Amino acid sequence: MAELSEAMVQDLIRAEAKKALQTGEVSCVIGWTATRFEDRTKPYFAQTPEECDMLIWNRYCINGTAKFALDDRYPDKKFGIIARGCDTRAINRMIHDKQLKRENLYIIGVVCDGKENPVCRQCAHKTPLVCDVMIGEPVQDVIPESRFQEIEAFEKLSPDERYAYWAKQYDKCIHCYACRNACPACNCIECYADQYRVGWQGKAADREQNQIYGLTRAYHVGDRCIECGECERVCPMHLPIMRQTRKMLKDINDLFGPYECGLSEEETTALGEFKTADPDEFM
């Protein structure tokens, strides 16, 4: 099959979305639409077949589409999602976390060759891992060697340098929870950070509370992170949030063997299981 041009993919997306909406099984299809800026797109919910013509596909389609499905946890109709590889990993993540049901989703998979988003450079799964229809020719999954390069480089700094770096970052943080809201792994109905519990998590946007929030969040999602980069993309203060979660992934890889999340609904998570033969450093 000849390589599909962007325009052809866009046509196919529109056609598939229309088809899905015409059957009446699907309440809406989430994809991207144009904005008044050429290099920006925004998420778009097509609710009628006609609206499907608003859907676009270009290299600026960077928003994750999957997490919107959580807006309706108990849907009457199927929720249509135009999903790239990363979006399907997000879908798997949320299905595994029992927040979505596969049968409530209609997934239009699109093979993606990377967007104008830095995280796409480390993309290992350009082909949708789960979908009802797939647009584009599946490509080989390759885990890029650069996956942990940044982490390794950072590890080489001195402890004080590392602390200072993060302190600076958390000084910037405005505690807005955008990272959490965008993250497909942050799918609790009520986040611990939102609960009113004394001593649990301060709400102030100061360095210490931000540190605790940042680290706790990294730990909460670290073993379930699908490396979609939504957290960094949405952060208004440009915090390198993935550096924390990727660090967890790297350690899991080093300690317990090759590890990636969101590849299927059935996988186990590193902190949800153990092996008696795990390395032991606490003897």
Add this chain to the structure above:
Amino acid sequence: MARIGVFICHCGTNIASVVDVEKVAQAAKSMPGVAFATDYKYMCSEPGQAMIKQAIEEHHLDRIVIGSCSPRMHELTFRKMLKATNVNPYMLEIANLREQCAWVHTDRAKATEKAINLVRMSVAKVGNNKPLHTSMIPITKKALVIGGGIAGIQAALDIADCGFDVTIVEKEPSIGGHMVMLDKTFPTMDCSACISTPKMVDAGAHPNITLKTYCEVESVSGYIGNFEVTIKEKTKFVNHDLCTGCGLCQTKCPTKVISEFNQGMSKRPAIYIPFAQAVPSKPVIDENACLKLTKDKCGICEKICPLGAINYKDEVRYTKEQFGAIVVATGYELADWKKMYPEYGGGRYEDVITGLQFERLVNASGPTEGHIVRPSDGKEPKDVVIVKCVGSRDPKKGKSYCSRACCMYSAKHAHQILDKIPGSRVYIFYMDVRTPGKGYEEFYDNTRRDGAQYIRGRVSKIYKEDDKLIVKGEDSLLGRPVTVEADMVILATAMEPAPKIEEVVQKLGISMDKDKWIQEAHPKLRPVETQSAGIFLCGTCQGPKDIPDTVAQASAAAAKVAAILCHDEMETSPMISSVDQTKCSGCGFCVPTCPYKAISLVEVPGRDGNRKVTKKVAQVNEGLCQGCGCCNAACRTGCIDLKGFTNDQILKEVDALCL
């Protein structure tokens, strides 16, 4: 508004000699929530306790902190004391001022500072304590015994004699297990059948015992006092209510297949009672062998049965029953040496037999009526080699453990051969002779006196040349390779857990060790208990052992069961986890962390905006939860929490210690 009372104990001079107890009490008075603080010589003594009670009344205290010895020492004492007051026994915290402060430090100032700190920690924690109440769960006064070997029979008889109902589930058509196959039992050499069959009959006739032979446990749910067990009754094709056990069908059945009971050394019909003394003494039809069931031919048994008990259309039946306690007695199987030892001929030679086959050979009710002969040609063997540790103590073949009974039964076999065959010679290849039991060493001595040749070394190869089996070993005491030309070789093969042990373990939610023996709760102090409350074990399912140990363990397990069943209801610890279902997302991450399978996801009604929806949330089974808190740390929202050790309580402790 909390009103906390703080009581600092001198413990004679134990605490007071290092810690300035008065200063500690004084400091406690200014801690948040403290309404009263004092110190006293012995808090645990009668007057000490009376003083606390008085203070509770006088100062309207609702929470108590005691600075004394380790909570492991007197927590229960003080809780008991609080039962007689208005204060809930769980509104108590103990600061460990003795074992973890006074006894381990010498600097008075520093020790006192630490003591104050520890008291502050306890005060902070107790401020967040909530009254807890033990709940009572009713107990079904009935026990289930899985496995009808000598272990299961003994356990069932003992429980039944205490007056409780017992059900034995046995997968074979008769109870009896391996013991009835044996000829004699060491070291007393009494006839195995003579001592085991009366027990089988007792079990069959006991008014409190229900035998469920040819049955298997299908599933188990519930918890101590209230297990719900589904029992699968395999297809017998014979209505045992009608059958009188006349045995006519057996004699007329035209099909003959290998007899499991005689270890493959004789044949039995397709409709069969496995052995003469079987309990119940009623036949079943082997559906893989029966001509009627496989090829729709024959049907003789149905025609000749005077009572019309034969039913070819029999179906698998499932019954559900409640039990208060379960005893696992699934026993052992001999390892399949033929696959493990190609160097011993891998089963090519009929005259290389297992110890259990020899038991059948030498047994008067066995295939040869007790004559020791070679299975290949029926000749009486003159030179017999016994090889020990075949499979056992052999990590390469997958088993590193010792099978424990082989040294003794091999000595017994040697003795029997030398006794029954005049002029015979017996060579026993061994690595060590292990006889730790009453009268065992003497038995071994006697066997050597009988003339058995003990050769220290493992056998490397067994093969046949002409009429003889050539056994090559090393006499490691001589340091020389030796060869024995034998007529028959008996292998003391390893015991291994019953084949379906994994299924049983999985259904019961208990654990196995690396060799698949069932794991006891503690190897020394809780040897017949499993990790799961209310489930006990006995006999060889726990590890290889001989009959005396098995029977002793069975009675021990029975006593444990009786200790539960003798109560009408039992108290559960209130310090267990519970879920705040309004916050739970139902992600299920807590589920796999629970070692007791106490957490399940359940559907509850909930709201989504204005809509009524069904939510999935976690729920803790109070009967199963043992209060470890492992699930707590797995929960991201913090909605599953351990009562008595809540996250909030511990965070308060952290804060207080860092203050």
Add this chain to the structure above:
Amino acid sequence: MKSYAYFPGCSMDSTAVTYKKSFEYIAEKIGLELKEIPDWSCCGSTAAHTKNEMMALSLAARNIAIAEEKLPGLDIVTPCAACFSRLRYANWAARKDELIRKEIQSVIAMEYQAKPEILNFLDLFSDPEIREKITSSIKHSLKGLKIACYYGCLMSRPREVTGETDPENPMKMDEIISLTGAEPVIWDYKTECCGASHQVDAPEAARELIDRIFRNAKANQADAIVTACPLCNMNLDMREAEINKNFGRKYNIPVFQFTEMIAVAMGASASECGIHQHFFPAFDVINETLKRNREKAEKLPAAPLPEDPLKSGPVIIGKAGK
């Protein structure tokens, strides 16, 4: 047909006349072509590794390295059990430890990746395609001839090197021999050592090993022993008469290469497969079998394989002595 690189080994090139002849006969008949490794050298045999481990690895690896360079992508077959063992050992050691591989590379001053698989002739003849060709070109049946297949140690052990799954009772040769109609017996010395490495330097100790092999073959009613290695074959064949004389035995068990049996069954004459070149007279056994079968005018049926005793329960063999 799949092609292979070929490492004949020193013995195949010199003393193993019958092996060579019979193999060449078969190869020609079935159109099997092996590509000899250019300028191959000795694998190091049993002597090198008694002196110097690196030497043993390097001598063997040199040949594999040449094959990698000159015959890329081909697996290597060798007729000799010792060569098979040494070549495989080099590959095994190099694959196990990258440092060893690099050291070998520097010693032999060649690129060495330990890539090709090393196969022996039994593996080669187990190739379904070759087996098919042989089956279809069998002319005479050797039915009634009872064969003790002797594998020896080097083809079986250690199992992590040889890849043999059942070193106590291998079956490859038995299966191949069955193609000729001959009947492999079940015996117990298939993989016992024949002591070839010490027959020259410690004959007092090693001769006994040969005797035991013949004794067990005889006890199991074998008419002949069949080998798949020039060393095993020569060791047994050359010394049978001496054993008879010195040990007071009356063995009359000729020793063949398995290729000889196949060649004969395919219609080779005695001189074409070298049957007259044995030390211990071998012609009569074959000749009589062929004659007997010809007299019976029996068409060659597909010979059933000996049943696997593990699957079919105990089989009694070698009933009480004659």
Add this chain to the structure above:
Amino acid sequence: MEKILNREEGRFLADRIAKEADVKLYECYQCGKCSAGCPMAGSFDLMPRQIVHLMHLGDMDSVMKSKSIWLCASCHTCVERCPHDIDIPTLIEKSRIEAQKRGICAVRNVKLFNDIFTETIRGFGKSQEVILEGAYNVTSGRLLQDMANVPAMLQKEIVRPELNSVKDRDHIRDIMNKCEKGGAMR
């Protein structure tokens, strides 16, 4: 002579050999299955089992002086059947190399044969049965050994007078010299 075990000096060597052979000596429980299956055990002065035991005790001296390490046929029957997978052939091989380094050799002829064999390879790149046998018989003094077979060999054209040799003999020589220079092991 009485041995004082805790003064054995070979402990270091034995441990090193065991480590190189990836053998855990303490695992051996002296069952003797190795010796029982060993085809050469009848001629051994030390049983394979005893070799492991002596190494465990640190008595490398006795091991290196034994005939057994020279008579081992490397058939690997012992390790194949060993319950603990103790690689005795490798222990023996490495002990033999150590013995050679120290000039110890209890069975001269074995070493002789191996030396001649390796020299033949050095010379020709391939082994030469005729030269091998001839040279061995001359040096070992067993002139008539296997000579009874020579006429048959010639008559049946089993051996031919011409010699086989490798073209690139320098390469072989180079490899062998490098190995020897690099120490007996590696």
Add this chain to the structure above:
Amino acid sequence: MSIKKDNNWEPRILAFCCNWCTYTGADLAGLNRMKYPENVRVIRVPCSSKVNPQFVLRAFQKGADGVLVCGCHPGDCHYSTGNYFTRRRFMLLQRLLEYNGIDPKRFQAKWISGSEAAKFRDTVAEVSAQIKALGPNNKFVGAHYDNTVMEKEAEGGKD
């Protein structure tokens, strides 16, 4: 807010000890009158797997200089498998903290059985010495964090 930074500075170390092994071991150390530094405070938990990584973060935030998590040896857990989870959780947490600039000596985990009183003593002494050498912890400490919210919250306060 009270982090004293005088010359006689003593570190403040929190030890979460499981009730069945390490807490028992610590009691045994007392019973045997073993001596160890005063600066370690033990918080009793039923199982090391109860310890939430947030407790550790909280401790550092509130000014602890070191945190120790102790439990039964793997395989000996009173609750059979809890400490296997502990092991995974805290190997990862330790690395994450180190990555964020906290010296791994400040957060350690150790397996100490009920009979290993001497190991408890040695561990405490060792950790104490290590942290003393590192000096006070100033990372993650809530320097401008207002404790009054908490104080008010703590039920009652002073009457």
